[in-house]
Amino acid sequence: MEVYLDNNATTMVDPKVFEEMKPFFIEKYGNPNSLHRFGAGTHPKMLEALNYLYEGINAADEDDIVITANATESINSVIKGIWVDKILNGDKKHIITSEVEHPAVTAACKFLESQGVAVTYLPVNEQGVLEASAVKEYIKEDTALVSIMWANNETGKIFPIKEIGQICKAAGVPFHTDATQAIGKVKVDVQDTNVDYLTFSAHKFHGPKGVGGTYIRKGYTLTPLLHGGEQMGGLRAGTVDVASMVGMGLAMKLATSPIALAHEEGHIKRLRDKLENAILEIPETIVIGGKENRTPNTTLISIRGVEGESMLWDLNQNGVGASTGSACASEDLEANPVMNAFGSDSELAHTGVRLSLSRFNTEEQIDYAINVIKNAVERLRGLSSSYAYAPESHKSAL
Numbered sequence: 001m002e003v004y005l006d007n008n009a010t011t012m013v014d015p016k017v018f019e020e021m022k023p024f025f026i027e028k029y030g031n032p033n034s035l036h037r038f039g040a041g042t043h044p045k046m047l048e049a050l051n052y053l054y055e056g057i058n059a060a061d062e063d064d065i066v067i068t069a070n071a072t073e074s075i076n077s078v079i080k081g082i083w084v085d086k087i088l089n090g091d092k093k094h095i096i097t098s099e100v101e102h103p104a105v106t107a108a109c110k111f112l113e114s115q116g117v118a119v120t121y122l123p124v125n126e127q128g129v130l131e132a133s134a135v136k137e138y139i140k141e142d143t144a145l146v147s148i149m150w151a152n153n154e155t156g157k158i159f160p161i162k163e164i165g166q167i168c169k170a171a172g173v174p175f176h177t178d179a180t181q182a183i184g185k186v187k188v189d190v191q192d193t194n195v196d197y198l199t200f201s202a203h204k205f206h207g208p209k210g211v212g213g214t215y216i217r218k219g220y221t222l223t224p225l226l227h228g229g230e231q232m233g234g235l236r237a238g239t240v241d242v243a244s245m246v247g248m249g250l251a252m253k254l255a256t257s258p259i260a261l262a263h264e265e266g267h268i269k270r271l272r273d274k275l276e277n278a279i280l281e282i283p284e285t286i287v288i289g290g291k292e293n294r295t296p297n298t299t300l301i302s303i304r305g306v307e308g309e310s311m312l313w314d315l316n317q318n319g320v321g322a323s324t325g326s327a328c329a330s331e332d333l334e335a336n337p338v339m340n341a342f343g344s345d346s347e348l349a350h351t352g353v354r355l356s357l358s359r360f361n362t363e364e365q366i367d368y369a370i371n372v373i374k375n376a377v378e379r380l381r382g383l384s385s386s387y388a389y390a391p392e393s394h395k396s397a398l
């Protein structure tokens with residue numbers, strides 16, 4: 001059996017989404033900016049897709065959604081756009097973010113630091129959650145942007161976006177949230193929160209890879225990253241990938257309908273909990289950051305004495321795909337920065353396994369995965385000399 005439990009890295013394209021995209025490769029392939037039927041003929045479907053995106057995050061008609069290549073581009077365009085507008089061409093000097101953002105945010109902020117911008121990286125608490133009060137404490141007169149993710153890709157922890165939005169609004173500071181891991185997992189509503197910029201990637205919610213979006217609240221602007229043609233109202237030049245845009249629209253609709261979100265909170269959460277509780281029956285295992293306030297599909301578990309990379313290899317041999325944490329960070333054996341941010345000892349940081357489910361996982365798959373994981377732990381602990389002689393228990397180390 002093959003079981004894919006790495007849906008926070010990317011997801012399968014929903015077959016309905018794939019069907020929706022097909023005509024735009026060899027039938028309706030015209031450039032959408034052309035006036036003839038081949039091009040302009042794509043407009044109704046593009047508009048429909050855009051509407052699905054607006055509905056999916058409850059954007060107001062006057063707000064903007066810019067189609068981009070992915071969340072990485074969207075995030076870079078927000079952070080660097082604000083840098084140009086508010087810091088290079090304005091009187092601001094400072095950006096606030098967290099220590100546990102995706103590398104797209106962290107690396108963009110590090111780049112700005114190299115250009116002389118002051119960046120505050122706020123730590124998370126023992127539960128892996130950023131406290132809104134920390135944002136309030138660090139906002140200054142010269143703060144140009146607050147950028148805090150909606151949900152964390154490693155732990156699934158959900159951050160207090162509504163409170164942070166209120167704090168930013170009161171201080172008059174633009175607020176960006178990377179909602180890549182939140183869309184399709186929890187309700188994302190830009191009118192209910194004071195989010196000014198919101199970014200996402202289609203392939204994290206069963207859309208295609210290589211397409212994403214940037215939400216921009218009415219009254220907020222963005223200096224474009226890509227200059228060229230007049231596409232996207234001049235906010236993002238380059239011929240739009242119509243197939244991908246249409247696919248992302250339908251994927252958003254399917255992932256954010258009330259029924260889909262209820263399914264996440266019900267069925268998918270139940271399967272995640274079944275998997276997690278079965279692993280927690282193994283002695284000296286813990287959920288990193290604990291069980292509260294998480295997206296329904298994710299668990300990050302530390303299994304003492306079992307090195308994460310060895311575990312993944314063993315699982316892969318048995319048909320199960322998982323992750324040690326961020327796919328972007330797992331190529332080297334450096335301890336996972338998110339786990340380090342919990343202030344944990346380095347052993348804990350090397351023993352994390354992230355399991356992330358989707359609506360395409362079945363109960364039979366979860367039962368199979370439980371078996372594979374239990375056998376792998378037994379095998380690897382048998383091989384690990386450090387496990388038997390570890391001086392203190394895993395739990396007491398926390």
Ligand SMILES: *Cc1c(COP(=O)(O)O)cnc(C)c1O
Pocket residue numbers: 008009070071072073102104149151152153178179180181201203204210212
């Ligand atoms: C995957 C991910 C991204 C980056 O998405 P890309 O499609 O690789 O650009 C950004 N933020 C979070 C939280 C993610 O999970």
